[in-house]
Amino acid sequence: MGLLSRGLLWACLAPMFYAGMSASAKLAGGHLSVWQIGLGRFMLGLLVIPPIVKVLGLSLWGNHRVLLSARGLCGSIAFLLLVASLQRIPLSVALIIFYLYPALTALLAPWVTGEPASRAAWLLIGCAFAGIVLILLPSGDSAGLNVGHLFAGISSVLCAVTLLLVRRLGKSNNIYTLFFYLCLTGTLACLIPLMFQQTPIIPHSKVAWLGVAAVALFSIGAQLSINQALMSMATPKVSVMMTAEVPLVAAFGVVYLGEPVSWRLVAGALLIFGSGIGLSILPDKSVQK
16 A cells, blocks of 8 residues: 555544544533543553553654644644533534634645645635535524634644644654654643642543543544644645544534534535545645655
8 A cells, every 4th residue: 555545544534533532522521621531631642652652662752852842732732622612612613613724724834844735725625614614604593602612713723733743743753752742741731720620630420431531542543543644645635634524523413412404514514525535636746655
């Protein structure tokens, strides 16, 4: 299997894992605080990654440690803000706002990774953005904006920066090092707020522990998949393919959570899927063959 084919496979798996993680975080929000969910996600990776790296004989601390730490901090804060938004606004709405990041990655890519998007790629990214906007357009019965929408928007920006840094750092670091720094900075970011929260630090119910476990396990699969994809494919291409998470999560919201479905949701999902497929078959000049 060629480098591009492997990247495409990982890019297809990543949104599935992320959809599972988002749905689990939404369900766990009724039993856990943002800091508990975040700590459960990051600490499991912090415990699992070092033994794997040792067995494989790879470097744990990697190269360009300042950038690795910055990438980890951006990624961990993006996740915490997304979880916070999931606790305040509907699941599908939070993910739709979050998935503005493909356009942001394409906008920032020339300065961070030196990968300007082609005209065809820009057209497809624009179609994906149009699909997101179509779903997000307010209707007569929609509630007003609140801090949850703001959290999702900031999370989107930080996610774009994170993906671009992964693409840049992946040239001299393995995927486990990238994930290790995310877990390290995320654990540190959660510990202090967790100590000062009014609710118990350690969850007591079985449902809460199941929620933590689900978020953590889906997270490991998601992070390793997208990091591997970003090492084989250009950032704008991976970013738009990741929008497949939107219809997956929206379907979960409709079927399980009873969120409303409309023609705009269906039309927007088709635009997102079509753009992702189109972008995936465009030639990638940045991939070394």
